[in-house]
Amino acid sequence: MSEEDKSEKTEQPTERKLRQAREKGDVPKSQEIPGWFILAAGLGIIAVLSPGLSRGMANSLSLFLANAHELSLAPVEAIDLATATALRIGAVVGFAFMALIVAAVLGNTVQQGLMFTPSKLEPKLSKLNPVEGVKRMFGPQGWVNFFKGIGKMGLVSVAIAVVLWPRRGELAALPGMELVGVLSLLRTDAILLMLAALAVYSLIAAGDFFFQRHEFMERNKMSRKEIRDEMKDTEGDPMVRAKLRQIRHERAQRRMMANVPNAAVVITNPTHYAVALEYEQGRTPAPICIAKGVDDVAFRIREIAEAHGIPIVEDPPLARALHATAELDGVIPVDHYTAVAKVIGYVMSIAKGGGRKRKER
Numbered sequence: 001m002s003e004e005d006k007s008e009k010t011e012q013p014t015e016r017k018l019r020q021a022r023e024k025g026d027v028p029k030s031q032e033i034p035g036w037f038i039l040a041a042g043l044g045i046i047a048v049l050s051p052g053l054s055r056g057m058a059n060s061l062s063l064f065l066a067n068a069h070e071l072s073l074a075p076v077e078a079i080d081l082a083t084a085t086a087l088r089i090g091a092v093v094g095f096a097f098m099a100l101i102v103a104a105v106l107g108n109t110v111q112q113g114l115m116f117t118p119s120k121l122e123p124k125l126s127k128l129n130p131v132e133g134v135k136r137m138f139g140p141q142g143w144v145n146f147f148k149g150i151g152k153m154g155l156v157s158v159a160i161a162v163v164l165w166p167r168r169g170e171l172a173a174l175p176g177m178e179l180v181g182v183l184s185l186l187r188t189d190a191i192l193l194m195l196a197a198l199a200v201y202s203l204i205a206a207g208d209f210f211f212q213r214h215e216f217m218e219r220n221k222m223s224r225k226e227i228r229d230e231m232k233d234t235e236g237d238p239m240v241r242a243k244l245r246q247i248r249h250e251r252a253q254r255r256m257m258a259n260v261p262n263a264a265v266v267i268t269n270p271t272h273y274a275v276a277l278e279y280e281q282g283r284t285p286a287p288i289c290i291a292k293g294v295d296d297v298a299f300r301i302r303e304i305a306e307a308h309g310i311p312i313v314e315d316p317p318l319a320r321a322l323h324a325t326a327e328l329d330g331v332i333p334v335d336h337y338t339a340v341a342k343v344i345g346y347v348m349s350i351a352k353g354g355g356r357k358r359k360e361r
Contacts, residue, residue: 009221016230021220027112028216032152032205034107039201041103043194045096046187111209152204159196164189253297256328259290260301261308265347267340268312273319274298275326276305279344287340289326311347318343 013021021027170185222230260266263276264287276291278284291301305312318339326332332340 008223008225011222011224011227013217013220013222014227014230017220017222017226021216022112026216026220028209028213029108029111030205030209030212032201032208033111034104036198036201036205037103037107038100039194039198041099042096043191043198045099046190046194049096148208152201155200155204156197159200160193163192163196167192256291256293257300257304260304260310263290263305263310265343266301266305266310266312267319267322267343268298268302268314269316269319270314272298273316273323274301274305275319275322276301276310277322277332277340277344286331286337287344288331289322289328292323292326292328294323311350313343313347315339315343 167189259278260276262278264279266274266276268274272294274291274293274297275289277287278290279287293301302312304310318336322332322336322340325336
């Protein structure tokens with residue numbers, strides 16, 4: 001990616017962009033988090049298993065050394081002894097190995113959840129290109145990883161030295177101690193060392209996690225053009241949406257105007273508002289708003305009403321109230337029943353008497 005392209009990508013990635021990146025296996029991932037979990041699992045294994053294991057090893061070794069002259073070196077006995085020893089060691093090592101595997105899996109899962117990306121399993125010949133491999137090793141990212149590794153090792157080494165230096169006298173006395181005491185001291189020192197390393201590694205893992213997340217967000221930043229293109233893909237072109245809204249509005253207006261001839265009365269402002277109400281005694285439970293509008297639409301409603309002989313009643317407060325509260329093709333609000341009933345009653349009386357169709361209030 002050129003510097004010019006990078007300079008254009010100033011917007012934070014959208015949810016769709018992040019989802020697409022995840023589908024490709026691109027997620028913020030720190031390799032230090034699984035390392036922290038593995039180190040913590042190792043500390044737990046030593047703290048939990050080492051007491052019984054050290055006592056068992058001490059007893060076995062003491063018995064072995066005390067009775068070494070009685071051991072048979074015949075092939076069958078030697079194989080049996082080696083097998084029994086291997087099984088005991090294998091059980092402990094196998095349990096520890098499985099615990100470390102679980103810790104490594106957990107370290108990845110807590111960062112990105114469970115995910116399966118088949119595209120990552122596809123063979124790519126570019127990965128076999130030695131030139132590209134050298135570029136990755138000695139490129140900017142390779143140097144960053146190199147110095148990060150050096151810094152990490154240095155910090156952990158300092159933490160270990162801080163723990164071991166005050167205990168150098170005890171370590172120097174190890175050759176003169178009994179086997180049980182040696183194993184106990186080594187267990188204590190190992191736990192202290194791992195605690196110190198874990199404390200330092202916690203800071204390293206946390207820092208790397210936030211760094212990797214920052215790099216991920218920077219890597220997936222979008223330009224304004226990309227955001228506009230995404231909006232077009234997901235919601236359609238804005239111009240097309242506006243045109244569709246206009247078409248739907250025009251169709252709704254035509255349907256509404258086609259219903260005006262069915263009105264029982266049109267209530268006006270007299271010029272700015274017009275509301276056409278349909279009502280037929282015994283068929284409609286209450287007056288229904290079948291058309292309403294302001295200014296040009298109101299003029300068109302009055303024009304159609306006059307052409308079809310629909311009574312027009314000028315009642316500005318009622319016209320404004322009905323326009324604001326009545327829904328198209330819905331029954332008028334209960335609050336206006338009384339006022340509308342008076343208007344319809346007046347219209348029906350005029351119709352029976354054959355009088356004028358327009359009333360001003």
